[in-house]
Amino acid sequence: MRSTRNAAFLAMLAACATTGAAAIEPAGAPGVRFEHGDWELACDNTRTCRAAGYHSTSGSDDDDAEAAGNGEPLPVSVLFTRKAGPNEAVRGEFQIGNPGGDQTTDQLPQRMTLAMTINGQAHGKVLIEQGKWTVDLAPAQTQALLSSLTRRSRIAWTDGTRTWRLSDKGAAAVLLKMDEFQGRLGTPGALARKGARDEKTVLPPLPAPVVVAAAVPRQDLVTWPKARLDALRAALKTQAEDCPVLTEPGESPNEIIVRRLSGGKLLASTLCWRGASNTGDAYWVINANPPYAPELVTSYGAGYDAGKIDGSQKGRGMGDCWAFEHWTWDGKRFVHTNLGNSGACNGIAPGGAWSLPTLVTNVRKPGA
Template sequence: MPSYPPARAVVAAVSFLVLLSSSQAGAAEPPDVGFTHKDWELACDNTRTCRAAGYQSESDERAVSVLLTRKAGPRQVVTAELQIGSYDEAEGGPSRAGPTAMKVNGRALGNVAVDKGTMIGRLSAAQTDALVEALTQTGTVTWSNKGGSWTLSGAGATAVLLKMDDFQGRVGTPGALVRKGAKSEDSVLPAVPAPVIVAAPVPAPTGKSVLPRAALVALLPELRKDFEEDTCTGLAKAAKVEEELQVERLSPARLLVSTTCWTGAYNMGSAYWVINAKPPYSPQLVTDKASDYDDGTIVAAQKGRGLGDCWSHEEWVWDGTRFVQSLSETTGMCRLVAAGGAWRLPTFVSTVRKAKRAGG
């Protein structure tokens, strides 16, 4: 049976953990991995690209975050981005942007150009190397400008970077971030191509009823089979079936049915099924946590908490036969870095292409 997210979703912190050995990570389609330890977190996706994000300590009110990104494969470098907290614009706003001095253990390492629109700046290769070294040796990393100063927490960084190395098969190689060794770089696991999803065209909504009331009433018992009794509110009141069930046409033979299933303090979730246009309907549940549907794509966007500084996001694309998951990501920890979340930390990515229409 489907499970329902709690009112305070923890998925925005990427809190799930998958322990992988090198042999498991060597599979043709590696599973995603997420790992959180203290003030750092890791998200590796199905292409084996890994992203590690660190934040200020929880007791520090001056929000800051760093994102380290490394693609899979031998001799791939780490790139680093800095984000100055902008959630509370009243405490500085654009004055926090501009040239921002970086120091490691009090040693000046030049400036990072922080964009006033995004509050993000890219570190140079030298700054990135110094940052990684400090994180793995309990060093102190700070940034400052006319808007204030910010200190990055190193708590949890070593464990997260080691997990990144392990997932990408770098442990014991010269390119490892934590446990370097003489093992050949060519032993590092290669990148895996993102799956390609061909999105099928769907008819434009006509505003007319796709299924008559009698058909909706007949469909209800089949939809209820996916839920325990009264756990999906939109399926509980047959008398209002025309209001509770929404139907969209996907193709001449297939329809999309949806209804609101649950609501929380700051989130809601709708269930979506693909059904046959005529009996037997044979409904197939896609998800029960969706928030929107448009032009062949189902989206699930959920806040990690009411402040809206952390989110989870998933998408499914209609390929003409079924809805295929195309994206799964979060925006990182709930640390008041930015409204809408600090980063995009995917654990599943794909390439979506539109199908060619007949005669096109």
């Protein structure tokens, strides 16, 4: 039986794209992920890139001595988002850790003004309110951060009592990969390796694929007799190598749910695996009558509603990081319409700090 932390979540992260230089050729390839130090990069199939950095996870720097009372640095994260194309600006966002429950954020003032410093130099302030833990950085603050992160820097936000420190470890490599993916290396707009090459040579944005969702019956559940479900179970086992609950000896027969789709097709689903923090359902498109000819959509399903399969999974029990994935029925098949994760498991926020997709689509309703 698989471990959710080491299998479900990590397998979904790996599916986003392969880490490293090979994954970003050609630059218009569908998505890339790259991680280095305390920073990570996710670029999607439209060539929009998002780079997220966090507090130090090593805890070895004197710069990270300010802690939450347990010897750990106060959790903080910054997100840079940049669309593809010449002369595109970078948007910066700032978020302090707010993991929920009985945490240090409960003891913070209703409003805090945090002074931003880089190597001891002031770079303006940000206003944080209870329950509004994420704020936009001013363009000048974003630019100051980008300039400092290509070299060794001490970056902090403080209210005079508490200090949140952003790690610079891995930032230069991540920003370089962002430039490379978007074709900005050697241009004036590059973040890590500027040059005189014309901005017009920067790769343009790509349109998000359009997927038209097909209508499915509202009353979609199908009731079959046991003998027919047993025959379907036997057919599903031939397409279920990754489903120990369905295939391993000694497992009790689990419920198989059959739903109507459209075009004479049905959707069959059943529990596939169990983990420490998640379970995964398998979903197959089948014929309405034998031979059922099951076609597996995913073995990492978490739910289904009106033609959409959800594949969201926790990265760990506390729920501060998630992988997300969706498929949409277009009348003939389930199209992969969304893929990504919420960022590293660093205790930033319930549900994760950010949305870092590597696959995005424009899903339209029938007739829209």
